[in-house]
Amino acid sequence: xKNYFSIQDIDSLDHWxxxxxxxxxxxxxxxxxxxxxxxxxxxFNPSLRTRLxxxxxxxxxxxxxxxxxxxxxxxxxxxEDGTVMDQGxxxxxxxxxxxxxxxxxxxxxxxxxxLENKDEDYSEKVLKGFIKYATIPVVNxxxxxxxxxxxxxxxxxxxxxxxxxxxxxxxxxxxxxxxxPQAVANSFVEMMQQMDAHFVITHPVGFELAxxxxxxxxxxxxxxxxxxxxDFIYVKNWSSYTDYGKVLSADDSWKITEDKMKLTNQAKFMxxxxxxxxxxxxxxxxxxxxxxxxxxxxxxxxxxxxVLKKILKNEK
Amino acid sequence: xKNYFSIQDIDSLDHWxxxxxxxxxxxxxxxxxxxxxxxxxxxFNPSLRTRLxxxxxxxxxxxxxxxxxxxxxxxxxxxEDGTVMDQGxxxxxxxxxxxxxxxxxxxxxxxxxxLENKDEDYSEKVLKGFIKYATIPVVNxxxxxxxxxxxxxxxxxxxxxxxxxxxxxxxxxxxxxxxxPQAVANSFVEMMQQMDAHFVITHPVGFELAxxxxxxxxxxxxxxxxxxxxDFIYVKNWSSYTDYGKVLSADDSWKITEDKMKLTNQAKFMxxxxxxxxxxxxxxxxxxxxxxxxxxxxxxxxxxxxVLKKILKNEK
Amino acid sequence: xKNYFSIQDIDSLDHWxxxxxxxxxxxxxxxxxxxxxxxxxxxFNPSLRTRLxxxxxxxxxxxxxxxxxxxxxxxxxxxEDGTVMDQGxxxxxxxxxxxxxxxxxxxxxxxxxxLENKDEDYSEKVLKGFIKYATIPVVNxxxxxxxxxxxxxxxxxxxxxxxxxxxxxxxxxxxxxxxxPQAVANSFVEMMQQMDAHFVITHPVGFELAxxxxxxxxxxxxxxxxxxxxDFIYVKNWSSYTDYGKVLSADDSWKITEDKMKLTNQAKFMxxxxxxxxxxxxxxxxxxxxxxxxxxxxxxxxxxxxVLKKILKNEK
Numbered sequence: 001x002k003n004y005f006s007i008q009d010i011d012s013l014d015h016w017x018x019x020x021x022x023x024x025x026x027x028x029x030x031x032x033x034x035x036x037x038x039x040x041x042x043x044f045n046p047s048l049r050t051r052l053x054x055x056x057x058x059x060x061x062x063x064x065x066x067x068x069x070x071x072x073x074x075x076x077x078x079x080e081d082g083t084v085m086d087q088g089x090x091x092x093x094x095x096x097x098x099x100x101x102x103x104x105x106x107x108x109x110x111x112x113x114x115l116e117n118k119d120e121d122y123s124e125k126v127l128k129g130f131i132k133y134a135t136i137p138v139v140n141x142x143x144x145x146x147x148x149x150x151x152x153x154x155x156x157x158x159x160x161x162x163x164x165x166x167x168x169x170x171x172x173x174x175x176x177x178x179x180x181p182q183a184v185a186n187s188f189v190e191m192m193q194q195m196d197a198h199f200v201i202t203h204p205v206g207f208e209l210a211x212x213x214x215x216x217x218x219x220x221x222x223x224x225x226x227x228x229x230x231d232f233i234y235v236k237n238w239s240s241y242t243d244y245g246k247v248l249s250a251d252d253s254w255k256i257t258e259d260k261m262k263l264t265n266q267a268k269f270m271x272x273x274x275x276x277x278x279x280x281x282x283x284x285x286x287x288x289x290x291x292x293x294x295x296x297x298x299x300x301x302x303x304x305x306x307v308l309k310k311i312l313k314n315e316k
Numbered sequence: 317x318k319n320y321f322s323i324q325d326i327d328s329l330d331h332w333x334x335x336x337x338x339x340x341x342x343x344x345x346x347x348x349x350x351x352x353x354x355x356x357x358x359x360f361n362p363s364l365r366t367r368l369x370x371x372x373x374x375x376x377x378x379x380x381x382x383x384x385x386x387x388x389x390x391x392x393x394x395x396e397d398g399t400v401m402d403q404g405x406x407x408x409x410x411x412x413x414x415x416x417x418x419x420x421x422x423x424x425x426x427x428x429x430x431l432e433n434k435d436e437d438y439s440e441k442v443l444k445g446f447i448k449y450a451t452i453p454v455v456n457x458x459x460x461x462x463x464x465x466x467x468x469x470x471x472x473x474x475x476x477x478x479x480x481x482x483x484x485x486x487x488x489x490x491x492x493x494x495x496x497p498q499a500v501a502n503s504f505v506e507m508m509q510q511m512d513a514h515f516v517i518t519h520p521v522g523f524e525l526a527x528x529x530x531x532x533x534x535x536x537x538x539x540x541x542x543x544x545x546x547d548f549i550y551v552k553n554w555s556s557y558t559d560y561g562k563v564l565s566a567d568d569s570w571k572i573t574e575d576k577m578k579l580t581n582q583a584k585f586m587x588x589x590x591x592x593x594x595x596x597x598x599x600x601x602x603x604x605x606x607x608x609x610x611x612x613x614x615x616x617x618x619x620x621x622x623v624l625k626k627i628l629k630n631e632k
Numbered sequence: 633x634k635n636y637f638s639i640q641d642i643d644s645l646d647h648w649x650x651x652x653x654x655x656x657x658x659x660x661x662x663x664x665x666x667x668x669x670x671x672x673x674x675x676f677n678p679s680l681r682t683r684l685x686x687x688x689x690x691x692x693x694x695x696x697x698x699x700x701x702x703x704x705x706x707x708x709x710x711x712e713d714g715t716v717m718d719q720g721x722x723x724x725x726x727x728x729x730x731x732x733x734x735x736x737x738x739x740x741x742x743x744x745x746x747l748e749n750k751d752e753d754y755s756e757k758v759l760k761g762f763i764k765y766a767t768i769p770v771v772n773x774x775x776x777x778x779x780x781x782x783x784x785x786x787x788x789x790x791x792x793x794x795x796x797x798x799x800x801x802x803x804x805x806x807x808x809x810x811x812x813p814q815a816v817a818n819s820f821v822e823m824m825q826q827m828d829a830h831f832v833i834t835h836p837v838g839f840e841l842a843x844x845x846x847x848x849x850x851x852x853x854x855x856x857x858x859x860x861x862x863d864f865i866y867v868k869n870w871s872s873y874t875d876y877g878k879v880l881s882a883d884d885s886w887k888i889t890e891d892k893m894k895l896t897n898q899a900k901f902m903x904x905x906x907x908x909x910x911x912x913x914x915x916x917x918x919x920x921x922x923x924x925x926x927x928x929x930x931x932x933x934x935x936x937x938x939v940l941k942k943i944l945k946n947e948k
Contacts, residue, residue, distance in 0.1 A: 028352055036660055038688060048390040048412065052382060052419040056354060059380045064691045066684060069389060073701060074680040075906045084910040086809045091906030095925065096680065099905065102930040103684040177402045273415065274391045274407030278400040293411065298418040344668055364706040364728065368698060368735040372670060375696045385705060493718045589731065590707045590723030594716040609727065614734040 001310045003131055003138045006146050007190040016152070017159045020299070020306040024156075027060045027305065033312050034063030040104035041141070042070045044111040044126065049273060049300050050141045050149065054108055057304035061312065066104065079125040093126075097133035106311055108139035113181035115245030121145060121181075122210070137311045139304075142183055145210075150272050151187035152303035155195060157296045158232055161268050166196050167231035168265070172223060173203030174280040175250040176237035184272050185238045186213050193217065202226035206248045210241050223254060230264040235271050235281055256281035261290070268292045317626045319447055319454045322462050323506040332468070333475045336615070336622040340472075343376045343621065349628050350379030356420035357457070358386045360427040360442065365589060365616050366457045366465065370424055373620035377628065382420065395441040409442075413449035422627055424455035429497035431561030437461060437497075438526070453627045455620075458499055461526075466588050467503035468619035471511060473612045474548055477584050482512050483547035484581070488539060489519030490596040491566040492553035500588050501554045502529050509533065518542035522564045526557050539570060546580040551587050551597055572597035577606070584608045633942045635763055635770045638778050639822040648784070649791045652931070652938040656788075659692045659937065665944045666695030672736035673773070674702045676743040676758065681905060681932050682773045682781065686740055689936035693944065698736065711757040725758075729765035738943055740771035745813040747877030753777060753813075754842070769943045771936075774815055777842075782904050783819035784935035787827060789928045790864055793900050798828050799863035800897070804855060805835030806912040807882040808869035816904050817870045818845050825849065834858035838880045842873050855886060862896040867903050867913055888913035893922070900924045 001009065010016055023030075039058045043051065051067070058065045068074060077096055078089035085092065100107055111126035121144040131138045140148050158169065171188055190213060192199040201209070202220045220226040227233065235256050240246045255278075261267065269281070269291045277283055285291060319325065326332055339346075355374045359367065367383070374381045384390060393412055394405035401408065416423055427442035437460040447454045456464050474485065487504055506529060508515040517525070518536045536542040543549065551572050556562045571594075577583065585597070585607040593599055601607060633641065642648055655662075671690045675683065683699070690697045700706060709728055710721035717724065732739055743758035753776040763770045772780050790801065803820055822845060824831040833841070834852045852858040859865065867888050872878045887910075893899060901913070901923045909915055917923060 031352075036663075038691060040684065043389070046388075046390055048384075048407070049415055051384065051389065052356065052416060055382050056419045059354060066687050068680075068683065072388075072678075072704075073675070073683065074678055078909070082910070082915060085908035086911045090908065091680070092909050095905055095907065095929075098926045099681055099929040100684060102926070103688045103933060273411055275411065276401035276406065277394070277408050278398070279402045283398060287410075294414045294418070297411075297415040301419060347668075359705070362704075362706055364700075364723070365731055367700065367705065368672065368732060371698050372735045375670060388704075589727055591727065592717035592722065593710070593724050594714070595718045599714060610730045610734070613727075613731040617735060 001137070001315065004148060004307045004311070005127060005131060005138065005140050006148050007151060007187055007194065009148070010194065013155060013194045016306060017156050020152070020156045020302045021160070023305050023309070024302040027302070030309055031060065031062040033309065034058065034061035037105040037312060038064040038066060038103070039106045039108060039308070040100055041065065041067045042107060042109045043068065044071050047110055047141070049297050050110060053300035054141060054304045056301045057308055060305055061308055063308070079129045093129035094133045097130045098135065101135040104136060106137050106139060106308065107134055108141045110141040111143055113144040113183065115179050115181065115239060118244040139307060144181065145183055146187045147183045148187050149300065149303050149307065150184055151191035152306070153296060153299035154188055154234070154270065155191050156299045156303060157270065157292060158195065161292060162231065164231065166198060168198040168200070168229055169232045169234065170226050170230040171201045171234045171236065172226065172256065173207050173254060174235045174237050174256055175252060175254050176276060176280060177250060179239035179245050179247050180237050182209055182238040182241055185209055185236050188234060188236070189213055189217060200226050204249055204251060204254060206240055206242060207238065208242060209238070224260065224263055227260055227263040230267040233261065233264060233267045233269050235269070237280060255279065256285055258282060258284045261285055266290060270296055273297055317453070317631065320464060320623045320627070321443060321447060321454065321456050323464050323467055323503055323510065325464070326510065329471060329510045332622060333472050336472045336618045337476070339621050339625070340618045343618070346625055347376065347378040349625060350374065350377035353421040353628060354380040354382060354419070355422045355424060355624070356416055357381065357383045358423060358425045359384070360387050360425070363426055363457070365613050366426060369616035370457060370620045372617045373624055376621055377624055379624070395445045409445035410449045413446045414451065417451040420452060422453050422455060422624065423450055424457045426457040427459055429460040429499065431495050431497060431555060434560040455623060460497065461499055462503045463499045464503050465616065465619050465623065466500055467507035468622070469612060469615040470504055470550070470586065471507050472615045472619060473586065473608060474511065477608055478547065480547065482514060484514040484516070484545055485548045485550065486542050486546040487517045487550045487552065488542065488572065489523050489570060490551050490553050490572055491568060491570050492592060492596060493566060495555035495561050495563050496553050498525055498554040498557055501525055501552050504550060505529055505533060516542050520565055520567060520570060522556055522558060523554065524558060525554070540576065540579055543576055543579040546583040549577065549580060549583045549585050551585070553596060571595065572601055574598060574600045577601055582606060586612055589613055633769070633947065636780060636939045636943070637759060637763060637770065637772050639780050639783060639819055639826065641780070642826065645787060645826045648938060649788050652784070652788045652934045653792070655937050655941070656934040659934070662941055663692065663694040665941060666690065666693035669737040669944060670696040670698060670735070671738045671740060671940070672732055673697065673699045674739060674741045675700065676703050679742055679773070681929050682742060685932035686773060686936045688933045689940055692937055693940055695940070711761045725761035726765045729762045730767065733767040736768060738769050738771060738940065739766055740773045742773040743775055745776035745815065747811050747813060747871060750876040771939060776813065777815055778819045779815045780819050781932065781935050781939065782816055783823035784938070785928060785931035786820055786866070786902065787823050788931045788935060789902065789924060790827065793924060794863065796863065798830060800830040800832070800861055801864045801866065802858050802862040803833045803866045803868065804858065804888065805839050805886060806867045806869050806888055807884060807886050808908060808912060809882060811871035811877050811879050812869050814841055814870040814873055817841055817868050820866060820868070821845055821849060832858050836881055836883060836886060838872055838874060839870065840874060841870070856892065856895055859892055859895040862899045865893065865896060865899045865901050867901070869912060887911065888917055890914060890916045893917055898922060902928050905929055
């Protein structure tokens with residue numbers, strides 16, 4: 001594998017999940033694989049789980065880890081070709097990516113959507129800029145429009161907890177006071193299209209995700225009907241794609257409550273975290289026995305470790 | 317040992333100090349103990365000595381080290397139970413602590429007093445929040461009300477330099493232009509109650525530390541009389557506990573001078589650093605042959621290493 | 633070698649470059665040399681290449697690496713002796729340097745010119761303050777007036793690419809919207825005085841570098857005549873030394889163009905990076921086959937590794 005940019009880079013999800021679960025059982029068994037190999041983690045945005053779990057994954061593989069908060073510790077980057085760089089940006093991604101490629105063996109990058117310009121965000125200028133010019137593999141630690149390491153951890157988690165071959169999985173929008181990117185939802189939707197599941201998306205009108213991502217996935221604008229018989233409830237807020245980056249609604253009636261969870265088939269509750277308690281979801285749900293958010297976060301390590309292992313072994 | 321939160325977690329100070337001095341003589345002798353173990357250092361505030369010495373201690377034990385400036389690199393945390401999190405905080409300590417516990421084997425945390433609300437600071441919401449929800453040991457790298465790694469280094473230093481079984485140790489307040497926490501003073505006071513010493517506190521009226529900490533320790537409001545025959549002068553500024561967080565006085569007459577040091581029994585001069593020269597203490601004292609501030613800072617490594625060793629060996 | 637502060641610390645450039653090229657061929661052959669040794673990288677300013685390449689060099693030598701953004705993560709330092717420290721600075725370099733010396737085996741420091749006061753910048757108060765008080769070797773990762781690791785990488789690069797024993801090397805000023813330090817230019821000038829080269833500096837009137845650095849090096853105020861028959865064009869902007877720290881001119885006519893490069897002897901194009909495209913130099917030059925900026929950046933690792941190796945082996 002060269003880069004892990006999106007769900008499309010997974011050639012066989014079943015095999016990947018099986019292998020991740022094997023890694024989880026013996027996380028140090030490939031510790032020689034990464035010896036004398038260096039991963040550079042470049043952060044353009046805050047991170048807790050991704051920051052720590054990707055470091056842990058690399059350490060489990062015996063790699064050296066260099067962490068850099070790119071925006072604050074380095075130079076502001078230009079991404080456009082042909083620009084006369086007489087404004088704020090000091091360095092072009094062309095040089096930055098080529099140079100970092102000489103000091104590291106793998107780069108992992110986190111760069112959120114700015115939510116100001118849909119075309120710019122969906123062009124993935126940061127990740128694609130690095131991929132274009134880097135001469136080493138690039139891993140997506142959450143880009144403007146996707147979070148494939150999270151989605152891979154989600155697939156592992158669903159596989160571990162499912163009680164039937166084809167569970168019903170519901171992705172539900174929930175309210176949030178701030179505008180959030182669509183990245184986690186996008187990658188989860190793409191992942192569910194590769195899993196054997198009855199998959200439904202539910203959200204208020206106006207929060208439709210990009211149709212090139214949702215494709216034929218059914219959308220139910222009635223959250224309660226969507227929840228019926230669900231085996232997994234995956235909750236996430238995102239800002240509007242159509243009215244780009246807007247918080248059209250913070251409709252409290254979409255909050256996840258115990259009553260709504262009772263409509264399900266004792267569904268497991270999932271969320272990528274961080275989660276705002278009692279805004280997105282009630283305490284009683286988060287703290288209930290069907291909440292698997294902590295184990296879901298734990299699987300971030302094994303998702304990252306699988307991806308890094310495949311890169312180090314240069315296998316599909 | 318589970319957590320190292322305060323001086324109360326030391327079961328036998330004599331044994332601890334003896335062991336730390338042994339570690340100092342052969343700091344790499346336990347280098348296999350921490351192999352494949354990871355410590356996460358979470359900083360909510362600036363740090364020089366603690367940041368470097370705790371890393372060094374972990375490296376001496378063969379551990380992996382992950383450093384995170386939590387406030388700037390991660391998410392703003394909520395500590396109250398039941399809050400509707402629709403304001404500035406993105407994540408609850410309940411999730412943060414549980415999640416970090418899965419990526420690390422030990423967490424160490426620095427979170428200063430805000431000096432705005434005494435009850436909030438003395439509730440130790442950050443450290444106690446992590447201790448409540450973490451499933452791995454938590455080490456205090458200076459909390460709102462205590463700095464037990466500093467106090468342990470102080471105990472090692474006094475043991476190394478004392479010339480009699482029961483030295484006279486004086487904790488003296490000194491002036492400072494900014495309001496500082498009581499943490500270092502509190503832990504030193506608690507530590508001195510476990511050491512065999514004649515211990516006296518001296519400070520201006522209004523700077524009494526919490527009585528639940530000072531207990532029966534004599535307080536002398538006359539700095540010069542307190543200094544008489546002292547073997548160790550430990551200097552530190554703190555803001556008022558009674559009139560909470562206030563700089564009631566920057567009384568220059570409390571500065572430590574050569575003349576005052578002449579009142580002592582050639583006392584060793586100690587300070588936890590950083591120290592403002594010629595405000596807290598005159599250059600001539602800091603640079604004099606009885607100043608042991610650099611060796612005191614050196615012992616921070618061995619204090620941290622002792623605590624981490626006990627945690628890794630899971631011993632009292 | 634004790635410290636690597638400036639080009640003057642190089643005893644025999646030919647031997648150094650030869651050894652760096654050997655290290656480049658087998659970068660892991662000294663991996664036992666740094667085992668259980670710790671380097672502390674202290675950053676007072678942003679850094680990309682220096683940050684990553686110095687870490688990589690230390691890892692290649694088997695060292696532990698501790699990185700600290702000193703200004704943001706630690707305390708603001710005082711450098712003057714005898715100051716009454718009642719203003720913004722919390723700690724004196726005297727304590728900071730002594731204390732860090734106990735946790736690390738080598739310190740490397742980056743501290744830019746402030747460009748406000750020539751005497752202060754050229755006194756090198758930060759680097760010299762650390763060198764004065766540290767008890768371990770100090771490496772300059774770009775100080776107020778010099779960048780000797782860059783210049784060492786430049787010497788390696790020129791040696792690798794030169795086609796004649798005594799190539800013509802031109803250091804050309806180029807326009808830039810912001811005031812930049814003279815550090816890179818200064819160290820390159822000093823380095824070229826140690827290399828066997830026809831060395832010429834070209835810049836507009838008013839941009840003369842310090843005469844104690846340029847000494848007898850010829851200055852040509854006509855960029856085009858300077859470029860004639862050049863084998864290497866080394867481009868860098870710097871603010872005025874005479875009218876200290878001022879951007880006297882952003883004269884576009886000094887930009888490096890394809891036409892100007894045609895005046896040369898198919899010269900290799902060099903720049904320390906970051907570079908502002910189409911302000912300092914046109915895309916077509918940077919992207920042309922004679923641009924060796926990426927390989928030049930690559931040599932930063934081997935320059936740093938050579939210096940650290942000499943320090944670890946304590947050899948000249």
